[in-house]
Amino acid sequence: MFVSAIAFTEGSPKVQQIVEAFSQAIETGEWAPGSKLPSVRELSETLGVSKFTLNEALDRLRGRNLLTSSQGRGYFVAMDTARAVSSTWVDLLPQDLLSVLRRPLVTVNGDLRPGSGHLPEEWLNSEAIRQAMRSAVRAPSLRIAGLGTPAGLLPLRQALQQKLHTEGLSVPVEQIITTPNTVQGLDMLMRLLARPGDTVLLDAPCYFNFHANLALHGVKVVTLERRPEGFDFTALEQLLADHRPSLYLTTSVLQNPTGHSFSPGQAFRLLQLTQQYHCHIIEDDLYGDLHPNPPPRLAALAGLDHVTYLSGFSKTLSANTRVSYVVAAPQLAANLTNMKLMSGGVTSELFEQIVYRMLSEGSYARHRKRMVQRLIEAGGRVEQWLKRCGCELSMPYEGGMFIWARLPAGVDGEQLAQEALKQGMVLAPGALFGYDPAHRDSMRFNVAHSDEPRVQQVFDALLEVAKVSPTKNAY
Amino acid sequence: MFVSAIAFTEGSPKVQQIVEAFSQAIETGEWAPGSKLPSVRELSETLGVSKFTLNEALDRLRGRNLLTSSQGRGYFVAMDTARAVSSTWVDLLPQDLLSVLRRPLVTVNGDLRPGSGHLPEEWLNSEAIRQAMRSAVRAPSLRIAGLGTPAGLLPLRQALQQKLHTEGLSVPVEQIITTPNTVQGLDMLMRLLARPGDTVLLDAPCYFNFHANLALHGVKVVTLERRPEGFDFTALEQLLADHRPSLYLTTSVLQNPTGHSFSPGQAFRLLQLTQQYHCHIIEDDLYGDLHPNPPPRLAALAGLDHVTYLSGFSKTLSANTRVSYVVAAPQLAANLTNMKLMSGGVTSELFEQIVYRMLSEGSYARHRKRMVQRLIEAGGRVEQWLKRCGCELSMPYEGGMFIWARLPAGVDGEQLAQEALKQGMVLAPGALFGYDPAHRDSMRFNVAHSDEPRVQQVFDALLEVAKVSPTKNAY
Numbered sequence A, B: 001m002f003v004s005a006i007a008f009t010e011g012s013p014k015v016q017q018i019v020e021a022f023s024q025a026i027e028t029g030e031w032a033p034g035s036k037l038p039s040v041r042e043l044s045e046t047l048g049v050s051k052f053t054l055n056e057a058l059d060r061l062r063g064r065n066l067l068t069s070s071q072g073r074g075y076f077v078a079m080d081t082a083r084a085v086s087s088t089w090v091d092l093l094p095q096d097l098l099s100v101l102r103r104p105l106v107t108v109n110g111d112l113r114p115g116s117g118h119l120p121e122e123w124l125n126s127e128a129i130r131q132a133m134r135s136a137v138r139a140p141s142l143r144i145a146g147l148g149t150p151a152g153l154l155p156l157r158q159a160l161q162q163k164l165h166t167e168g169l170s171v172p173v174e175q176i177i178t179t180p181n182t183v184q185g186l187d188m189l190m191r192l193l194a195r196p197g198d199t200v201l202l203d204a205p206c207y208f209n210f211h212a213n214l215a216l217h218g219v220k221v222v223t224l225e226r227r228p229e230g231f232d233f234t235a236l237e238q239l240l241a242d243h244r245p246s247l248y249l250t251t252s253v254l255q256n257p258t259g260h261s262f263s264p265g266q267a268f269r270l271l272q273l274t275q276q277y278h279c280h281i282i283e284d285d286l287y288g289d290l291h292p293n294p295p296p297r298l299a300a301l302a303g304l305d306h307v308t309y310l311s312g313f314s315k316t317l318s319a320n321t322r323v324s325y326v327v328a329a330p331q332l333a334a335n336l337t338n339m340k341l342m343s344g345g346v347t348s349e350l351f352e353q354i355v356y357r358m359l360s361e362g363s364y365a366r367h368r369k370r371m372v373q374r375l376i377e378a379g380g381r382v383e384q385w386l387k388r389c390g391c392e393l394s395m396p397y398e399g400g401m402f403i404w405a406r407l408p409a410g411v412d413g414e415q416l417a418q419e420a421l422k423q424g425m426v427l428a429p430g431a432l433f434g435y436d437p438a439h440r441d442s443m444r445f446n447v448a449h450s451d452e453p454r455v456q457q458v459f460d461a462l463l464e465v466a467k468v469s470p471t472k473n474a475y
Helices: A014-027 A040-047 A051-063 A088-092 A097-106 A126-138 A154-166 A182-193 A208-216 A233-243 A264-276 A298-302 A330-343 A349-360 A363-388 A413-422 A453-468 B014-027 B040-047 B051-063 B088-092 B097-106 B126-138 B154-166 B182-193 B208-216 B233-243 B264-276 B298-302 B330-343 B349-360 B363-388 B413-422 B453-468
Strands: A067-070 A074-077 A176-179 A199-204 A220-225 A247-251 A280-284 A307-312 A324-327 A402-406 A442-446 B067-070 B074-077 B176-179 B199-204 B220-225 B247-251 B280-284 B307-312 B324-327 B402-406 B442-446
Touching: A014 A051, A040 A051, A051 A067, A126 A349, A126 A363, A126 B126, A154 A176, A154 A324, A154 A349, A176 A182, A176 A330, A182 A208, A182 A280, A182 A307, A182 A324, A182 A330, A182 B330, A199 A208, A199 A233, A208 A220, A208 B330, A220 A233, A233 A264, A264 A280, A264 A298, A280 A298, A298 A307, A324 A330, A330 B182, A330 B208, A349 A363, A363 A402, A413 A442, A413 A453, B014 B051, B040 B051, B051 B067, B126 B349, B126 B363, B154 B176, B154 B324, B154 B349, B176 B182, B176 B330, B182 B208, B182 B280, B182 B307, B182 B324, B182 B330, B199 B208, B199 B233, B208 B220, B220 B233, B233 B264, B264 B280, B264 B298, B280 B298, B298 B307, B324 B330, B349 B363, B363 B402, B413 B442, B413 B453
Parallel strands: A199 A220, A199 A247, A247 A280, A280 A307, B199 B220, B199 B247, B247 B280, B280 B307
Antiparallel strands: A067 A074, A176 A324, A307 A324, A402 A442, B067 B074, B176 B324, B307 B324, B402 B442
């Protein structure tokens, strides 16, 4: 075993840095299970730390079951190195190019945002939202002191129950639980439905935060390509049989980034197979309300014993009004309410009041109708523009916020995005949406943001440069 | 090995129920490591499930490293049963009496709430809050579409920087990160600072959600009695030496439920010892602003390499304006920002704007001054009342929201709380704040809610009944 010196940094105790370095060496298999560590004296010399510090670190590693010790014989790497939780999420910290490109998607404001995951400010009905905020703030029923109702404000949940009913999902209000946002809803569901070591199936490509969040839960991730025809169902069955995922996390309608919606037939086959292999589905329906004529949701087809449903208003009303919701089987709904209390996930009553007002007074329905129509029109124009640029769409645009297009041959999406950033334009290259090299030549376009002459001019110019000077890609 | 039938319930797949039942039997040690399971045929008969269902469950258990199998020899309980993550939080689900009593603390509204953890609605400056909300909603700078700034709204963090500076904690704004609430801030810090199997030190008694949240992280919890003299420091040193906790989570000023604040001398000794044993501190300072003359915070004394600081406005402004904040060493602050993105923890900009306005316009400072004075006056009266009732205080009331008092001999706090609930009064019996029987004879009183003739009348009457009919306690 080779123990190298550690480049200690300021800001965290040396003990912790030793623990992290040794943990990594063990978990990556760099140090073989069962192998003997050098003596404490040797180690403290190599690392330049006191024996006290070193012993402290070794004690912690024993506490994590990464080391064993035997009186008088020293320390050994534990035999069972299939640690339940690995710290893989640390790998996702923003050191890499992808993070550099991903960050502006959620932070930078500006005009040129064809890569954005949100609608432009002026597309949202901000006057109606401000109006609902004002009337919620004025209402004497608003409780300033309270934390909010653990399961969620009842009138809002009743309004959601009505909305769900029109979408074919009829459930008692007790099974509708609000969450502060959709990612946090997913995070709490994962804590309840998954255990470290479980396997979870994701679409390839998919929303990048799905990968990031799953990494927090120490689960294994398997992916399958999401295509216009849904899945290669033979491949899906093989994957279910081989990997036995306990969960499938998916966006059923207007998927991010592909814009694909499972047709009724695709959904049926998918549900049949996942039921057969006892693979529970978490259905994210964040974009469904943007579809002109949404197909039936998975939860409406197969019921809540097989599908847990998750939706919210961050894309259709405002990411600032933090109201999402989960629809789940009775016990899971009760557990989720407890999880909200235990993890700080209770939703603000002020926001619940705002969304409740917009749902019950009809302004949400009117706003939604306008948005859907406007998207359809913009999407048609953007589709034509992309084709003129030499981009290829895997399927015709059918509504919603996103078009997923293959760039002209030889153009590298990440490099294009880097160049674009220099001109203040935010793009969403395919590599952001999964670790599959197959997505590297594609790009997600937000049709609302892309339907702008200035965006198209800047993009066209960048593309011309990229076409004539084929890239030397580091990957 | 004895495998009993499982009482299957509706609402979750049988496979999952088998996995949970078997996991529990293994994790509790009911099934010994290395022992052989009955054959698949026998098991499927005992449980009344198909072999397919059973094999699916056994596969999952193998995936969790709880079972091993050997071709032709059947299934065995894995040898290494020191599983990194146990599902202990499931034990905290509300089946028990404590949960029945705990629930109304966060849900029920009503007049008689001496057990409440919040100030009464009319104590909060709701007019100033509504005013700040209105002006935030009116402001054109409010971005409806955006998610908010990952680290938190900069002007708010600058205002917090100034506030912290006056409290002796001078830090760059980059190290101040907002979180939606304090429990979620803690939850994210635990994800970053702890690993399953680590040991965490808590005060006994302490805020019940500390226990609940730590259980989510699979850490071992050790507790030490928090006393008027701080700690028994000999016992603390022994505990640090024996259990090597990597973290100590505490409320340094006006602790919930005891109302105790570490004096400068106690804080110094505590910091010295925890530094010596490399035990990092998470300092919760949710109540410090209610102290008339707060002693120095641990973070201000020992710095952010040893202490991570956590505070918020849920007790002083409104639980509905979800703004808390963490002050941390540079790398931890950066990691926390990423954790916010990955787990849905980005704070709403609307709420950040509201708190920013109240801090920068001075209305928070004025409100705080009034609250502190009003608490001192109410606390003095409640202290006298409790003494008249025959309750004993371990130390004189010195400010803040809570008095922790020992009930008259023979009175059972939980039974008293149950009786009180029947009359619409919410009490907070000692058992809620830890699992130590020593706290069973104490009770937490919210001085603002208790300074009411009606509350005192109902409590006096209940106490008289409890004194004359000593309880048969089931515990």
